Amino acid sequence: MQKPSIPKGTRDFSPSEIRRRNFIFNIIKSKFQKFGFSPIETPSIENLSTLTGKYGSEGDQLLFKILKRGAKFTKALENYSKEKTSDNSFSSEALRYDLTVPFARYIVQHQNDISFPFKRYQIQPVWRADRPQRGRYREFYQCDADIVGTSSLNCEIELICLISEVLNELNLSDHTIMINNRKILSALIDHCNSSMYFSKITVIIDKLDKIGVDKVIQELQESIPIKECSLLFKELFNVNYSDTNIFNWLENKLENNDEGQKGLKELNHIVNLSKELGIDNLEFNISLARGLDYYTGSIFEVVLNNSSMGSIVGGGRYDNLTEVFGQKDLSGVGISFGAERIYDIMNDFNLFPNDLDSPPKYMIVDQSDSAINGLKLLNYLRSKNIDSILYPDNIKLKKQIKYAHLNKIPFVLFINKDFELDMSIELKNMDTGDQNECDISTLN
Amino acid sequence: MQKPSIPKGTRDFSPSEIRRRNFIFNIIKSKFQKFGFSPIETPSIENLSTLTGKYGSEGDQLLFKILKRGAKFTKALENYSKEKTSDNSFSSEALRYDLTVPFARYIVQHQNDISFPFKRYQIQPVWRADRPQRGRYREFYQCDADIVGTSSLNCEIELICLISEVLNELNLSDHTIMINNRKILSALIDHCNSSMYFSKITVIIDKLDKIGVDKVIQELQESIPIKECSLLFKELFNVNYSDTNIFNWLENKLENNDEGQKGLKELNHIVNLSKELGIDNLEFNISLARGLDYYTGSIFEVVLNNSSMGSIVGGGRYDNLTEVFGQKDLSGVGISFGAERIYDIMNDFNLFPNDLDSPPKYMIVDQSDSAINGLKLLNYLRSKNIDSILYPDNIKLKKQIKYAHLNKIPFVLFINKDFELDMSIELKNMDTGDQNECDISTLN
Numbered sequence: 001m002q003k004p005s006i007p008k009g010t011r012d013f014s015p016s017e018i019r020r021r022n023f024i025f026n027i028i029k030s031k032f033q034k035f036g037f038s039p040i041e042t043p044s045i046e047n048l049s050t051l052t053g054k055y056g057s058e059g060d061q062l063l064f065k066i067l068k069r070g071a072k073f074t075k076a077l078e079n080y081s082k083e084k085t086s087d088n089s090f091s092s093e094a095l096r097y098d099l100t101v102p103f104a105r106y107i108v109q110h111q112n113d114i115s116f117p118f119k120r121y122q123i124q125p126v127w128r129a130d131r132p133q134r135g136r137y138r139e140f141y142q143c144d145a146d147i148v149g150t151s152s153l154n155c156e157i158e159l160i161c162l163i164s165e166v167l168n169e170l171n172l173s174d175h176t177i178m179i180n181n182r183k184i185l186s187a188l189i190d191h192c193n194s195s196m197y198f199s200k201i202t203v204i205i206d207k208l209d210k211i212g213v214d215k216v217i218q219e220l221q222e223s224i225p226i227k228e229c230s231l232l233f234k235e236l237f238n239v240n241y242s243d244t245n246i247f248n249w250l251e252n253k254l255e256n257n258d259e260g261q262k263g264l265k266e267l268n269h270i271v272n273l274s275k276e277l278g279i280d281n282l283e284f285n286i287s288l289a290r291g292l293d294y295y296t297g298s299i300f301e302v303v304l305n306n307s308s309m310g311s312i313v314g315g316g317r318y319d320n321l322t323e324v325f326g327q328k329d330l331s332g333v334g335i336s337f338g339a340e341r342i343y344d345i346m347n348d349f350n351l352f353p354n355d356l357d358s359p360p361k362y363m364i365v366d367q368s369d370s371a372i373n374g375l376k377l378l379n380y381l382r383s384k385n386i387d388s389i390l391y392p393d394n395i396k397l398k399k400q401i402k403y404a405h406l407n408k409i410p411f412v413l414f415i416n417k418d419f420e421l422d423m424s425i426e427l428k429n430m431d432t433g434d435q436n437e438c439d440i441s442t443l444n
Numbered sequence: 445m446q447k448p449s450i451p452k453g454t455r456d457f458s459p460s461e462i463r464r465r466n467f468i469f470n471i472i473k474s475k476f477q478k479f480g481f482s483p484i485e486t487p488s489i490e491n492l493s494t495l496t497g498k499y500g501s502e503g504d505q506l507l508f509k510i511l512k513r514g515a516k517f518t519k520a521l522e523n524y525s526k527e528k529t530s531d532n533s534f535s536s537e538a539l540r541y542d543l544t545v546p547f548a549r550y551i552v553q554h555q556n557d558i559s560f561p562f563k564r565y566q567i568q569p570v571w572r573a574d575r576p577q578r579g580r581y582r583e584f585y586q587c588d589a590d591i592v593g594t595s596s597l598n599c600e601i602e603l604i605c606l607i608s609e610v611l612n613e614l615n616l617s618d619h620t621i622m623i624n625n626r627k628i629l630s631a632l633i634d635h636c637n638s639s640m641y642f643s644k645i646t647v648i649i650d651k652l653d654k655i656g657v658d659k660v661i662q663e664l665q666e667s668i669p670i671k672e673c674s675l676l677f678k679e680l681f682n683v684n685y686s687d688t689n690i691f692n693w694l695e696n697k698l699e700n701n702d703e704g705q706k707g708l709k710e711l712n713h714i715v716n717l718s719k720e721l722g723i724d725n726l727e728f729n730i731s732l733a734r735g736l737d738y739y740t741g742s743i744f745e746v747v748l749n750n751s752s753m754g755s756i757v758g759g760g761r762y763d764n765l766t767e768v769f770g771q772k773d774l775s776g777v778g779i780s781f782g783a784e785r786i787y788d789i790m791n792d793f794n795l796f797p798n799d800l801d802s803p804p805k806y807m808i809v810d811q812s813d814s815a816i817n818g819l820k821l822l823n824y825l826r827s828k829n830i831d832s833i834l835y836p837d838n839i840k841l842k843k844q845i846k847y848a849h850l851n852k853i854p855f856v857l858f859i860n861k862d863f864e865l866d867m868s869i870e871l872k873n874m875d876t877g878d879q880n881e882c883d884i885s886t887l888n
Contacts, residue, residue, distance in 0.1 A: 010487030043454030152836035
């Protein structure tokens with residue numbers, strides 16, 4: 001006998017959990033559609049070569065790889081006995097790690113069927129063999145909206161409006177949308193001659209909100225062997241904090257850096273127009289860096305103001321993501337809703353409507369040998385589109401009533417003994433306990 | 445540069461394909477709910493031990509196994525160099541093969557939170573490393589409804605009604621629901637002393653519809669070393685074909701076999717009551733056997749009357765499926781809609797509604813440097829819940845109009861130069877080509 005269990009970091013979802021999850025997915029989906037995004041889906045399994053090298057070396061480690069089968073597996077084993085091999089010879093396919101890279105693969109593969117700019121949304125699970133913890137699972141849904149085939153900043157602005165609409169509809173209006181631009185970060189890092197450490201530096205400064213200025217500077221001093229680096233960021237973080245002060249400092253510091261100037265201009269444009277459109281919770285955050293390698297312009301993250309849950313939306317612009325699949329000059333920008341974290345938060349704060357579980361209205365009890373009359377009544381009710389069930393077994397009445405009670409079914413219908421003759425039934429109101437004869441034609 | 449591709453047997457779905465697939469899923473889902481089934485979801489990845497040994501040895505071969513990572517992988521390799529190992533040492537998890545076994549695992553694991561009889565539905569993808577062919581994919585959706593915790597035949601009858609409702613709603617009313625009972629098959633095979641060949645015999649007689657009586661008898665003669673076996677089935681298949689004749693022959697042949705009598709009684713009850721409820725396309729088919737090992741009672745398959753596509757719904761009763769996970773005496777019965785085949789057929793026969801692709805109503809064209817006015821108009825339209833888009837780039841008008849045309853957007857709105865002063869816009873009807881000044885307040 002096996003004790004039933006599921007793999008670490010995965011979850012079963014009960015009916016009421018599914019209904020709550022669908023509440024979130026449906027809101028996100030309807031807003032995506034309202035904003036002109038079209039749905040696509042891609043396979044759970046991608047060729048390994050599609051995925052590797054896109055998420056940094058740490059990401060590659062977290063891929064769920066599919067074991068080769070049959071002769072291919074045997075061959076991998078044989079090769080191993082000849083020479084040391086990596087685990088890649090045992091696998092040529094893996095579960096997708098996010099929805100962005102499969103989407104980039106999709107648009108290159110189907111470019112002739114797509115009219116650009118292409119606005120797509122995709123709501124599907126992804127898999128990461130990360131260490132599970134609260135809010136982090138090994139199988140989880142992403143809800144992505146991307147616009148590809150244009151570098152217009154109007155797309156960033158639209159995405160900001162979209163984030164706002166979705167979160168307000170979910171009763172999560174107390175949030176902050178943080179924005180930064182990789183071009184500014186890149187120019188800053190270039191300014192202190194540390195470009196070769198770009199990834200390392202962004203990972204460190206991304207921790208600012210968690211560990212504070214002093215520890216970030218200390219880490220930069222310890223990890224980056226170029227002194228100007230920690231000095232520059234120390235100077236930056238000591239600027240008296242306000243969007244305007246930081247912005248002016250950057251304008252000044254990067255005045256001869258084209259990329260930096262471009263980043264600042266982009267950022268400025270997006271922030272100003274968004275404000276004009278009524279978005280009042282957009283904040284420039286120079287320490288926002290994002291973990292993924294493919295971002296090249298605007299980057300976003302959204303946090304709830306009174307929660308330690310971390311970001312619930314993330315995204316950014318990528319200029320070169322399709323290049324590796326053979327299509328240059330196709331800029332895109334997208335956001336991804338962290339539906340799992342949103343779900344956990346909404347559960348914690350009791351933000352789901354109470355009426356998501358809608359049980360059948362009637363449960364029929366037929367205590368005859370053949371329940372043909374119960375089945376007929378059931379058919380009749382369903383033909384009227386009234387959700388109903390028939391208790392399937394002819395067991396003790398008490399047990400049947402208990403079942404109706406547990407399942408929150410408001411009314412029970414009893415098939416009377418003389419049903420064949422006079423169609424007589426009785427209706428029990430589970431709330432009041434009242435039970436009376438009832439005419440079938442009055443049921444609705 | 446990589447040439448983008450996806451693994452054999454998997455598919456990308458474009459927006460219009462997704463909308464057509466969702467048309468099917470939504471109908472199935474709404475009928476499941478109407479019939480009192482509640483949704484659950486289980487992880488894509490299950491422990492290997494949950495899955496192996498449930499689908500016959502052929503099924504085990506088709507599992508997509510997850511390669512172990514890090515130290516566990518290294519250990520598996522080390523063990524290999526010492527002694528020959530199966531591929532199981534390289535994997536302890538696999539993608540689910542169907543939804544029934546994970547469901548059995550689910551009900552045992554969560555038995556204390558479930559009130560039985562439990563009616564659940566589940567619509568999720570499953571994975572099988574089968575040889576891909578038309579209508580058969582390596583990743584495909586199953587749409588399952590099961591009732592567990594009762595052996596009442598009313599469940600079979602309800603499932604038959606459910607099948608009927610779903611297929612009628614999908615415009616697939618010209619179908620036949622075939623029914624048989626494993627108890628009858630088991631009794632027959634027992635009658636000719638061939639019980640040890642049960643699986644083999646069912647696989648052979650399952651082919652009757654495809655290869656005909658003579659070839660089935662020939663295969664039985666060649667594969668089953670017990671002469672009575674082929675003789676018995678030859679006699680059966682030579683009965684002048686009608687439900688009644690076959691039924692009488694079986695009644696007679698199995699009169700001293702308790703299991704056979706029970707199977708015949710069950711079958712009879714289901715067929716008669718279903719007919720009384722208006723189901724007139726239910727047919728007893730003694731050669732229907734079903735491939736899966738876990739069925740023990742009623743089995744179903746549904747075929748379209750004028751199609752060679754094979755079965756589009758399958759299912760049956762299983763009495764011992766939860767036993768391996770530690771819970772005895774929990775009988776269940778379920779059906780699974782083959783959504784992929786249904787999708788292929790509906791495409792072939794053009795059975796989808798024409799209006800599934802609903803493009804945005806308006807596309808806004810703003811040919812100024814900053815599209816703030818276009819963005820404002822867009823926000824206004826969306827606040828009225830009118831699906832609209834803004835062409836993001838300030839490019840040639842002709843290209844923008846072409847985009848609206850390609851995307852079947854019925855109206856284009858132009859922001860006039862004097863918009864700031866007088867809010868003036870023009871409306872172009874893409875159908876007629878008419879273009880006129882228009883008052884914003886009239887847009888709906």
